[in-house]
Amino acid sequence: MEVQGVMAVDLYALVNSQEKEEKAYLEELLKDNVYIQGWVRTNRDNGSIGFIALNDGTCFKNVQLVYDNSIPNHDVLSHVNTGAALNVVGRLVLTPQAKQPFEIRVVDFEVEGDVASDYPLQKKAHSLEFLRDIAHLRPRANTFNAVFRMRNAMAMAIHEYFQQNGFMYVHTPLITGNDAEGAGSTFNVTTNDKDPNSFFGKPVSLTVSGQLHVEAFALAFRDVYTFGPTFRAEHSNTVRHASEFWMIEPELAFADLNDDMDCIEGCIKHCINVALHECPDEMDFFNNFIDKGLKERLHAVLHSEFKRMTYTEAIEELQKAVKNGHKFENSDIKWGMDLQSEHERYITEQVIKGPVFLIDYPKEIKAFYMRLNEDGKTVAACDLLVPHVGELVGGSQREERYDVLKEKMEKAGCLKGLEWYLDLRKYGGCKHAGFGIGFDRLLMYVTGINNIRDVQPFPRTSDPIKY
Amino acid sequence: MEVQGVMAVDLYALVNSQEKEEKAYLEELLKDNVYIQGWVRTNRDNGSIGFIALNDGTCFKNVQLVYDNSIPNHDVLSHVNTGAALNVVGRLVLTPQAKQPFEIRVVDFEVEGDVASDYPLQKKAHSLEFLRDIAHLRPRANTFNAVFRMRNAMAMAIHEYFQQNGFMYVHTPLITGNDAEGAGSTFNVTTNDKDPNSFFGKPVSLTVSGQLHVEAFALAFRDVYTFGPTFRAEHSNTVRHASEFWMIEPELAFADLNDDMDCIEGCIKHCINVALHECPDEMDFFNNFIDKGLKERLHAVLHSEFKRMTYTEAIEELQKAVKNGHKFENSDIKWGMDLQSEHERYITEQVIKGPVFLIDYPKEIKAFYMRLNEDGKTVAACDLLVPHVGELVGGSQREERYDVLKEKMEKAGCLKGLEWYLDLRKYGGCKHAGFGIGFDRLLMYVTGINNIRDVQPFPRTSDPIKY
Numbered sequence: 033m034e035v036q037g038v039m040a041v042d043l044y045a046l047v048n049s050q051e052k053e054e055k056a057y058l059e060e061l062l063k064d065n066v067y068i069q070g071w072v073r074t075n076r077d078n079g080s081i082g083f084i085a086l087n088d089g090t091c092f093k094n095v096q097l098v099y100d101n102s103i104p105n106h107d108v109l110s111h112v113n114t115g116a117a118l119n120v121v122g123r124l125v126l127t128p129q130a131k132q133p134f135e136i137r138v139v140d141f142e143v144e145g146d147v148a149s150d151y152p153l154q155k156k157a158h159s160l161e162f163l164r165d166i167a168h169l170r171p172r173a174n175t176f177n178a179v180f181r182m183r184n185a186m187a188m189a190i191h192e193y194f195q196q197n198g199f200m201y202v203h204t205p206l207i208t209g210n211d212a213e214g215a216g217s218t219f220n221v222t223t224n225d226k227d228p229n230s231f232f233g234k235p236v237s238l239t240v241s242g243q244l245h246v247e248a249f250a251l252a253f254r255d256v257y258t259f260g261p262t263f264r265a266e267h268s269n270t271v272r273h274a275s276e277f278w279m280i281e282p283e284l285a286f287a288d289l290n291d292d293m294d295c296i297e298g299c300i301k302h303c304i305n306v307a308l309h310e311c312p313d314e315m316d317f318f319n320n321f322i323d324k325g326l327k328e329r330l331h332a333v334l335h336s337e338f339k340r341m342t343y344t345e346a347i348e349e350l351q352k353a354v355k356n357g358h359k360f361e362n363s364d365i366k367w368g369m370d371l372q373s374e375h376e377r378y379i380t381e382q383v384i385k386g387p388v389f390l391i392d393y394p395k396e397i398k399a400f401y402m403r404l405n406e407d408g409k410t411v412a413a414c415d416l417l418v419p420h421v422g423e424l425v426g427g428s429q430r431e432e433r434y435d436v437l438k439e440k441m442e443k444a445g446c447l448k449g450l451e452w453y454l455d456l457r458k459y460g461g462c463k464h465a466g467f468g469i470g471f472d473r474l475l476m477y478v479t480g481i482n483n484i485r486d487v488q489p490f491p492r493t494s495d496p497i498k499y
Numbered sequence: 500m501e502v503q504g505v506m507a508v509d510l511y512a513l514v515n516s517q518e519k520e521e522k523a524y525l526e527e528l529l530k531d532n533v534y535i536q537g538w539v540r541t542n543r544d545n546g547s548i549g550f551i552a553l554n555d556g557t558c559f560k561n562v563q564l565v566y567d568n569s570i571p572n573h574d575v576l577s578h579v580n581t582g583a584a585l586n587v588v589g590r591l592v593l594t595p596q597a598k599q600p601f602e603i604r605v606v607d608f609e610v611e612g613d614v615a616s617d618y619p620l621q622k623k624a625h626s627l628e629f630l631r632d633i634a635h636l637r638p639r640a641n642t643f644n645a646v647f648r649m650r651n652a653m654a655m656a657i658h659e660y661f662q663q664n665g666f667m668y669v670h671t672p673l674i675t676g677n678d679a680e681g682a683g684s685t686f687n688v689t690t691n692d693k694d695p696n697s698f699f700g701k702p703v704s705l706t707v708s709g710q711l712h713v714e715a716f717a718l719a720f721r722d723v724y725t726f727g728p729t730f731r732a733e734h735s736n737t738v739r740h741a742s743e744f745w746m747i748e749p750e751l752a753f754a755d756l757n758d759d760m761d762c763i764e765g766c767i768k769h770c771i772n773v774a775l776h777e778c779p780d781e782m783d784f785f786n787n788f789i790d791k792g793l794k795e796r797l798h799a800v801l802h803s804e805f806k807r808m809t810y811t812e813a814i815e816e817l818q819k820a821v822k823n824g825h826k827f828e829n830s831d832i833k834w835g836m837d838l839q840s841e842h843e844r845y846i847t848e849q850v851i852k853g854p855v856f857l858i859d860y861p862k863e864i865k866a867f868y869m870r871l872n873e874d875g876k877t878v879a880a881c882d883l884l885v886p887h888v889g890e891l892v893g894g895s896q897r898e899e900r901y902d903v904l905k906e907k908m909e910k911a912g913c914l915k916g917l918e919w920y921l922d923l924r925k926y927g928g929c930k931h932a933g934f935g936i937g938f939d940r941l942l943m944y945v946t947g948i949n950n951i952r953d954v955q956p957f958p959r960t961s962d963p964i965k966y
Binding site: 039072088089117144145148169176180181198202204205206209210224231232234245252253255265267452453456457489498499 | 506508537539555556584611614634647650654662671672674675677688690701716720721732734743928930956957963
């Protein structure tokens with residue numbers, strides 16, 4: 033007898049398929065025994081009939097196994113605990129009247145890997161805090177099953193969006209001798225040599241951004257993007273800060289701030305679209321158990337036009353709000369100030385009631401590489417603000433004028449060591465723009481999870497490292 | 500007049516397309532002026548007619564611009580230098596009799612970004628060594644144009660292969676408190692705090708492998724893979740060693756060494772297939788200018804079955820070779836020795852004449868997590884050897900038996916801090932296997948480039964860091 037190995041993801045697809053070939057294959061499977069492997073989520077047995085929810089790792093949903101006391105070693109199966117790995121041979125049976133569209137009636141089985149009695153993931157619900165402490169086991173819990181599937185789907189959505197739009201993926205270096213945002217909060221990279229400069233010839237650190245490096249590639253390949261880890265050594269013990277996180281940094285040549293914002297809007301909408309339409313089980317889970325308004329909110333963003341508003345207009349709106357009695361933690365609203373999360377959320381949630389790009393920020397509060405506007409006071413920067421979260425993406429048109437950039441770099445004291453970056457304006461430079469998306473925060477946004485520790489496989493924050 | 504913006508990659512696709520819609524679109528383009536932006540590669544003008552090879556970054560090939568002295572500012576265009584960025588309006592004309600299938604006859608232009616006269620990338624050919632010193636400009640040279648396009652294509656080929664086969668992408672951490680291969684050659688990560696343990700609660704380093712972490716995910720999601728940067732602090736000044744490089748580490752649950760090798764073979768063949776069929780211009784370039792035998796060699800691998808041979812058989816073959824007069828640098832061939840590159844290449848090039856997996860290595864020369872074979876002397880490891888390169892991929896079935904693994908970890912002195920890894924064998928463990936592919940070396944293999952410094956955007960080796 034030949035037994036066909038099957039996986040849950042394929043079975044769910046097959047029973048829903050209208051395609052001729054797939055229907056024929058399903059007919060074949062129904063005629064004979066199938067073979068499935070996975071992990072027990074629950075096992076209940078009333079003596080004459082038992083039910084196991086088996087998750088085989090290939091999709092969010094479990095497969096229902098049914099067994100009765102006629103099978104060999106019935107006693108072993110009826111006592112198999114949550115967490116055990118099973119190899120099962122059984123009959124696939126369609127159950128269109130039941131909650132699940134099919135079940136597998138066990139003919140024979142083998143315990144591939146038993147589970148010790150101190151297994152911390154018992155049936156009952158666990159807090160996210162408790163699960164954070166068992167990061168090696170939590171992928172088996174429903175929440176993290178859904179989160180890490182979504183992480184995979186979003187990573188692929190990012191590549192898909194940029195590849196389909198002709199962007200080239202670039203691996204910018206992580207160990208670096210320079211720093212995009214100004215020194216301070218970087219991790220040092222050292223060896224055990226006595227001389228700290230001996231390995232690379234100078235002190236080096238972990239990158240905070242691949243932008244400067246990727247600009248060199250935009251000026252050869254037009255549209256490019258990085259997607260890789262970046263680091264911050266800040267002791268920020270918040271739910272939104274991590275020491276290590278993935279970032280997407282696209283860079284568009286022959287592009288201005290408007291092109292930049294069009295690209296951001298397209299990218300975010302593509303990711304939301306993939307989440308809603310390619311991960312329906314995961315989204316239902318998040319919507320039911322993590323954040324009740326999630327799907328409605330994402331649908332609204334998907335179908336809204338992202339508005340654009342200047343920083344100066346935003347300041348006026350905030351001042352108006354204060355005048356009308358709105359209380360911010362910081363209600364001293366002045367042009368030139370850095371907006372806090374409360375201000376950003378007020379603009380997107382109360383004023384615009386939807387996603388909005390704030391543009392043209394005061395030059396003093398933004399980075400040296402951003403293009404100086406004609407007014408001499410503001411730069412061509414944009415921050416995308418979305419309801420519920422605040423800032424989701426930051427971007428800017430880059431200063432392409434050699435003399436202007438040189439002066440800004442000298443003023444910022446960062447020209448030394450970055451002469452090559454200035455060079456890019458001397459040798460066939462062009463108008464260009466780019467942006468950065470914190471991938472982990474994007475994931476928080478589409479899942480409704482509100483702690484960055486719960487979207488990273490093994491979180492790296494200012495917490496002690498256990499794994 | 501509406502002028503349609505065009506890109507080289509689309510024009511080359513359009514003129515070769517047989518699709519009705521695309522042919523119609525091309526007809527439209529031919530009726531009116533088009534707009535293209537890019538960088539001058541060469542410019543020659545005989546006074547009455549001039550030719551510019553323009554590369555717009557969207558594909559390997561240049562676009563031919565033709566201009567005569569009737570255009571406005573003819574003098575400016577005829578003196579535009581290699582490297583300058585141009586905005587061009589012109590007529591698209593098909594030239595089926597010429598070397599290139601179309602050209603653009605310049606109607607008007609603008610110099611978007613001029614180029615200083617000390618531009619280091621003049622028309623003449625430059626050595627790879629010279630170009631390495633201008634890493635910010637070398638993406639504009641033909642070799643690196645081809646290399647970094649291929650790097651993008653191979654990165655996508657990797658994702659494609661694993662996603663299509665149901666693997667889930669996992670971001671394992673880069674900052675780590677442990678170490679897969681034994682201590683020594685890692686970079687330390689520190690902050691400027693006085694106490695080196697203050698940030699993460701213990702000394703941490705940059706990861707040498709995501710394998711241990713990703714195993715935890717395989718035991719929840721079945722088939723998973725990492726694809727991210729890894730690090731080695733070795734002072735190995737060779738053409739094949741880098742301090743920072745990208746690695747692919749798949750892990751397969753419910754899988755043994757044979758499943759592992761099937762997956763490796765499928766993955767490598769998929770990558771070669773993508774290189775040969777989706778990057779024909781780049782492959783022609785490599786085959787003509789970098790490595791004459793490249794395409795033939797890759798075609799041969801694509802169509803050959805990967806053989807399998809035990810380490811013990813390989814030792815016998817090497818001993819036979821020595822007996823027959825073959826000279827190795829190390830000709831003292833003994834069971835238990837670690838094979839050198841010369842030995843590996845002899846096996847794959849002279850004995851097998853094709854790709855071969857060596858399996859079942861002595862346990863003493865392999866890592867603690869590899870599964871002990873029934874003979875008690877060897878472990879279920881495999882190295883894929885390929886002609887011209889030697890080892891390309893290394894993998895193994897993992898030790899899934901709790902007691903055996905515990906003993907091996909105690910012996911290796913690595914149990915402390917890795918109790919969680921041992922835990923995975925206690926809570927629903929299963930037979931599993933995985934492998935690692937050095938992405939940069941894979942790229943060297945498919946391009947024929949023989950120095951790892953020439954396949955990384957900004958190389959990180961034991962050389963001083965300039966960028």
